[in-house]
Amino acid sequence: VSEPVVSGGIVSERARRGTGSALTLSLGVAAFASLAATVALGLGLPRTIEQGDYSKLIAIHPGIAWASYVAFGVTALASALWLWPRTRSLTWDLLAGASAEVGALFTALTLVTGSIWGRPTWGVWWVWDARLTLSALMLALELGYLALRRVPSDAEARGRRSAVAGLLAVTVVPVNHFAVEWWRTLHQGRSLTQVTPNNSLDGQFIFAMTVGFLAMTLVYAWLTAHRLRIARLEEDVVDDDLDSALAARRREAVTA
Amino acid sequence: MSYVYAGYGITLASIGAYAAWVLWRGRALTKDRS
Numbered sequence: 001v002s003e004p005v006v007s008g009g010i011v012s013e014r015a016r017r018g019t020g021s022a023l024t025l026s027l028g029v030a031a032f033a034s035l036a037a038t039v040a041l042g043l044g045l046p047r048t049i050e051q052g053d054y055s056k057l058i059a060i061h062p063g064i065a066w067a068s069y070v071a072f073g074v075t076a077l078a079s080a081l082w083l084w085p086r087t088r089s090l091t092w093d094l095l096a097g098a099s100a101e102v103g104a105l106f107t108a109l110t111l112v113t114g115s116i117w118g119r120p121t122w123g124v125w126w127v128w129d130a131r132l133t134l135s136a137l138m139l140a141l142e143l144g145y146l147a148l149r150r151v152p153s154d155a156e157a158r159g160r161r162s163a164v165a166g167l168l169a170v171t172v173v174p175v176n177h178f179a180v181e182w183w184r185t186l187h188q189g190r191s192l193t194q195v196t197p198n199n200s201l202d203g204q205f206i207f208a209m210t211v212g213f214l215a216m217t218l219v220y221a222w223l224t225a226h227r228l229r230i231a232r233l234e235e236d237v238v239d240d241d242l243d244s245a246l247a248a249r250r251r252e253a254v255t256a
Numbered sequence: 257m258s259y260v261y262a263g264y265g266i267t268l269a270s271i272g273a274y275a276a277w278v279l280w281r282g283r284a285l286t287k288d289r290s
Contacts, residue, residue, distance in 0.1 A: 233285035
């Protein structure tokens with residue numbers, strides 16, 4: 001059942017209920033526990049001959065990058081569901097925005113942790129190779145998308161232009177993912193290829209990295225659920241303010 | 257190890273700060289509504 005794009009009644013009722021539930025609480029506990037496990041496993045990894053202690057960053061960096069991809073994907077999927085007339089709903093528009101904001105955090109962390117890993121292993125904080133440049137482009141696209149959402153307009157116009165932008169922006173993800181194979185880059189190959197029987201990584205590192213993937217996915221989901229709740233409540237406040245202003249004008253008209 | 261601690265520290269601090277903000281903002285908006 002589709003709901004109206006702008007409906008104070010329905011949105012207000014949902015906002016009052018909120019999204020805080022046993023599910024989000026369970027998600028938060030799972031996210032915290034898996035994040036703690038990631039830190040413990042990551043810092044407990046042994047030194048390697050090639051990178052010494054720096055290989056401990058494998059527990060967090062690939063997982064953070066993965067979460068940024070997931071965020072782009074969710075924004076694009078929610079955008080498509082908003083554009084499709086039969087599934088159009090304010091919720092999809094708000095979810096797209098919430099996911100993009102959390103995604104911007106993870107993309108920024110991808111760049112920061114990657115830079116911190118690159119400095120001692122490559123000798124430079126930054127290099128304009130394909131993977132790094134495309135990751136920076138992802139962050140720029142997300143910030144641009146979030147800026148576009150803040151341009152004053154009604155929910156319909158915001159939803160349409162945001163959805164188009166969200167769908168266009170996601171095209172950079174597969175290009176970034178395969179950039180290390182399509183071009184000669186300083187960055188190593190795809191981390192996900194290591195989570196296979198034909199890997200070249202020790203099992204302890206693969207396990208820590210896999211737990212890191214899980215942890216960052218859960219953290220992303222938990223943060224997005226709460227950010228979506230805020231977006232709903234903010235929409236509710238705007239609707240109530242508009243209702244109050246209209247009621248005040250009606251009272252003025254009656255007394256005049 | 258300083259690079260490793262910096263990577264973990266910045267990650268945890270950033271996620272923690274954003275999580276604190278969403279919880280605070282959600283609570284503030286809920287309080288406004290009640």
